[in-house]
Amino acid sequence: MKTILYIIQKEFKQIFRNKGMLPIIFIMPIMQLLILSNAATFDIKNIKFGYIDNDHTSTSRELIENFNASTYFNVLNDFPSEKLAISEMLNGKVDVVLEIPEHFERDLQTEKYNSLGVTINAIDGAAAGVENVYVTQIIQRFNQKIKVGLSHISDTQIKPVYIETIPLFWYNKTLNYKTFMVPGILVLLVTMIILFLSGMNIVREKEIGTLEQINVTPIKKSQFIIGKLFPFWIIGLGLLSIGLIIAKLVFNVPMVGSLALMYLYTSVYILVVLGIGLFISNFTDTQQQAMFISWFFMVIFILMSGLFTPIESMPKWAQTITEFNPIRYFVEIMRMVMLKGSGLNDVLPQLIKTTIYAVIMNGLAVWSYKKTS
């Protein structure tokens, strides 16, 4: 026990002595949490909207006015020709172009039917889909309006039925993205710091040659590893605490569920990450290699965690891969406990999987760690 305490003391001293590292471990993640949480939104707003009005009548102007009044669209200008509009779209200056044909008003009066051209930049397919819905909604509403203005009594022979859908957004009534993203980004930052620090730590001693020196001491393998990893475990929990405080105070993210459950889960989760870090250390010769491999797994963990894109939309084989992604479980738990107030019972499957994962990873890591090289 005493030996472990000494190792822990030594590790802590080493971490805190390195003045360059401290801001990276604590300040950088906090800054990123504060800044980047504001950037992560799928809300489609301020759509750059241009139009070509070939009609120039009160009806066409009224239609444009409807786009202007909507909060989604940023009506920019009236293009004199389609060619110019397309060129501006290539330039990235405009994303949606509405073309109103000549004699729009006249044809609408006589034929009661008309058709508008809409061109949407669809490189971001998801955004284009939403933009299309917004355009259609505004035009539908405009339809209703002129219907009231111009309709005749004969239209209402059979009364149409109406099914109303009432959307209810539970746990996040205002559809606030920060509530959703802050816990997720916090998970990423905690995971990245622990994985990178632990992944490089042992390999660094290998590279500098100090590992040899430790190996000739009577310290046991398990003592050494526990001593090495414990400080990172503390740092991880410390970061989580700071992050949770920021989430509450700055972003006003609700904390509906139990904090104790949160910490229970996180303490097991950190063990998984530490195990992975240690495992990487054992299989690499230089810090550079360790870093590249940690980066490789980190990118996969992040992009396949369900944090930014939904897991259920992935193909089946990819969903299977996500089963081995620790970040996936952490993101799920964070959101479930913090926002929905899920209890121990609800998160038991994830907790059990994470525990098994921790045991396997650390088992492998200790097994593959050799005192003699």
Next chain:
Amino acid sequence: MKRFIGFIKKEFYHIIRDKRSLFILFGMPIAQIMLFGFAITNEINNVDIAILDHSKDVTTKEIINKISASKYFSIKQMLEKEEDIASVFKKGHVKAVLNFEQNFSENLIKENKANIQIVTDATNPNTANTISNYINAIVIQYQKELNKNSVSNYQINTRTRLVYNPELKSVYMFVPGVMTMILMLVSAMMTSISITREKELGTMEILLVSPLKPFQVIIGKVFPYIFLSIINAIIIILLSIFIFKMPVQGSLFLLGLESVLFIITSLALGILISTISTTQQTAMMISLMGLMLPVILLSGFIFPISSMPLPMQVISNIVPAKWFIIIIKGIMLKGVGLQYIWKETLILAGMTVFFIGLSVKKYKIRLE
């Protein structure tokens, strides 16, 4: 000059001899781009939903059938009472519950109006909103069928043309992003470490007292990495064209040149990081922790920049990846030439000069 070439050769050998690092260097980006190109999509498919049908009549059955027939939803379970909604959400089993009111058909016939509640688990606002919109669209479609015989006039319709990506493939969005992230991080990490490594091991001092000038040392160290990154870029571009069928509407040559420019920008950033950090560990933490999330979140890779609050849009301008993503999308998908992306190109070039200038300045101070 001869000495200089000798030095570059030595650096090359250094890198090429380390088979494991080379394998990591080329293997990882390939594995990543394959994985992401196939796996990641922000489309909504097969969302699990539950139904709470208080009415259980013909109309509700028909609506439920319509919903389960769409590719967006799969009905996971039928609920019996209101309280069940909270418990399925808390377990995270379903993303939405459709709640049909009592006497649904009867209300529709007698009062011409009936209600469906779409309760969504809005912890994910994006999914919640999309689900609600999609279900609404299916219901409206069904309503139109019911109303076929009643008249309504004055129809303005739209002919929508989706340009540059008519099939709305999300791979067109993700491949440029992944490409950018890989090129940037691999390049920046490589140079940031290679110079600090020499510092840490003490060999940098030896290099500096050699007859090579300091800038020659740095160029000699960076040069092999430019070469490796270009090979990396070629592999990535070939994969995106042949495997993911990304079009290259514009000039492949221009795409190549812009990629080289971006690689140099990233390498220059790496050098800057290496001049300000003394250990490999700090250098790597700065290049990984400092670059990874901003590149993913602020570059337009996943989240549209135009939707961000204004201060974020301003900050995004300092992320080089943002400009490169605009350039790649422009050349590959829109088919534009230099006349449309000269501004972005100039910004990247300016950033490169800035990074190099700053590192040279920092570097001199260190040597005094």
